[in-house]
Amino acid sequence: MNAPNSIAHLLPDVRQRPVPEAFLEALAARFGPEQLSTALAVREQHGRDESPFDVPPPTAVVFAQSTQDVADTVRLASEYEVPVIPYGAGSSLEGHLLAVQGGISLDVSRMNQVLSIDADDLTVTVQPGISRKTLNEAVKHTGLFFPIDPGADASIGGMCSTRASGTNAVRYGTMRENVLALQVVTPSGEVIRTGTRAKKSSAGYDLTRLYVGSEGTLGVITEVTLRLYPLPEAISAAICSFPSVEAAVRTVIQTIQLGVPIARVELIDAGTVACLNRYSKLTLREEPLLLMEFHGTPASVEEQAQTVQGIAREFGGQDFEWAVTPEERTRLWSARHNALFAGLQSRPGARPISTDTCVPISRLADCILETIAEVEASGIPYFLVGHVGDGNFHVGFLIDPNVPQERVLAEDLNHKLVARTLRMGGTCSGEHGVGLHKMGFLLEETGTSAVEVMRSIKRALDPKNIMNPGKIFSL
Structure with a gap:
């Protein structure tokens, strides 16, 4: 399947709804300059996230400090039929907070008690x-x-x-x-x-x-x-390197199928390990690895670790390397959580397109291996990590935003990945949500009848379509 040359079909449907001046005046009367901003810098901050979309910013930002603030804002928005987009930390990956139909951003970050x-x-x-x-x-x-x-x-x-x-x-x-x-x-x-x-x-x-x-x-x-x-009485973290991604994933599958109550098990492929070493100043073996954590009593943690070490050895895994102190564990997990930034550092100026599929554990190895083969053949730079204990993994495509065909290629690979995932009984999103980016995938996954039920709920509860409109599905 050849990717199309245009990215037009990948862009969100931006339909700006009017924001009456009377509405802004009512907000200003209720909140004043301490809680209402129309400054461009503030609006732009609230009009972008970690998704690949560029959308005009909201018309204004309200900084709520109480439930009453939220209720008054939404009541006014309902009266004037103006969209309201809730905003927390701005870290979403799928375009959740973008003002595709205009309106205001409702920032609840000051409600932090x-x-x-x-x-x-x-x-x-x-x-x-x-x-x-x-x-x-x-x-x-x-x-x-x-x-x-x-x-x-x-x-x-x-x-x-x-x-x-x-x-x-x-x-x-x-x-x-x-x-x-x-x-x-x-x-x-x-x-x-x-x-x-x-x-x-x-x-x-x-x-x-x-x-x-x-x-x-x-x-x-x-x-x-x-x-x-x-808090667990005992916590132990371990790293285990493997000769291949398949060996690492097969270890995870057997661990879960045996019922080992492992707390965390993360897959990181060899290229991503190299990125983490450079970004977080680590010296990990640059091979596919599992980063694991065991919780429980000292005896149960030791038993879990011995069981998983035995499984890993069957698949060619190295002896565990232990992170004993809380500081060592924090350093490793912080490096894992910074995989996105490590990947971006490996290609300066790149923009990420992140996938978020999840499959039944028995199909995990098949799905990951087929995906890696396809991405490697494309030549597009990427990183791969996964919460593989529950069948969830992410591929981050690192595209040059000045080369539209790279975006097209990445989205085409993403679509093929989702199709593979659905064929294996999985889902298009294990944790990121649908937002703008996965609206078409949701339809493929659930079918038109199920999406129409969702639309019916939306219409019943939000007849004026003011709550974060244009997300999950279109009306």
């Missing part, structure tokens, strides 16, 4: 603008932690909106399993609560799960109640 810690119940309630690292600093004195860790220091509200996960998901699950309750401002400006601090409920529709993963298209999250977990 821990509202209550209920250590006896293993829960915490926070505002949406708090980042995951700040949250863990706030609760560590209790002996508890929040395990979901996407690469960026993302906001909790954004993580809810995209149903994020990260390196710990193989043991602790994703945001879907770890959000107990929400406070949400609806598209009419009404404040509702979903869920409770109880561990389970059979009361009515599961609205919490509806909003988790809705990408800001159904309302604005203003409070979140999360599960916490006891």
Whole structure:
């Protein structure tokens, strides 16, 4: 299949809706210059993310400091039928926060407080603008932690909106399993609560799960109640190098199929290891490797490690190299989380196009190997990492933004990867969400009837289509 020469079909459908001057005047009267900005620099900051799209910035930015601020903003936006795009840390990868239909950005980063810690119940309630690292600093004195860790220091509200996960998901699950309750401002400006601090409920529709993963298209999250977990008594991190990517992945598959409760297991291919060495000043063996972490009692951690070491040796894996101290572990995981920046440093001036597929664990090796062969044949620079314990991996294509055909080629490779993933029973997005970039893929994955059900929910809850319009699917 030859990629087309034009990138026109890859660009978002930008249809700017009018923002009445009376609306901006009403916002100014309500918030004043401390919380409302129309400065170009501020608007541009809120009008771009880590996606490959360039879209005009929002007309204004409101900095909310309370649920009431959010409710008043949304109520005014509903009155004037102006789009509202929630904004947290700005770290999304799929165009979630871009103002494709104009409107305003609603920044909740100042809503960054821990509202209550209920250590006896293993829960915490926070505002949406708090980042995951700040949250863990706030609760560590209790002996508890929040395990979901996407690469960026993302906001909790954004993580809810995209149903994020990260390196710990193989043991602790994703945001879907770890959000107990929400406070949400609806598209009419009404404040509702979903869920409770109880561990389970059979009361009515599961609205919490509806909003988790809705990408800001159904309302604005203003409070979140999360599960916490006891800090493990023992933590050990290990690196194991392999002669091939296939050997590393086969080790992971057998580890998961044997039921080893590994906490983290990340695949990094040889080229990406070289990038990490240069970027993070490491001296890792430049071969495909697994970066693993084991949690539990000292005895259980030792047992897990011995089991996985034995499996690795069957596939030609080296003896484990251990990161013993917290500082050593942090350095390794920080390097892994910086894979995107390490890749970009390897090709100065490049722009990334990131994939985010997930397959059943039994098909993981087949999917990764076929993908690598196809990308290698294309000649386009790339990096590859993966939360392979749950079948999720990422290829980052490093394209020259001044060469449109590279963008076309990368998107063509991405489409082939998604088609392969769906054929193997997987999904187009394991954690990044749909946003703008995967709208076509969602249709391929779920079919027109399922997407029409989603549209029906959107129309019922947001009849004026003001909440982050133009994302997930078109109306």
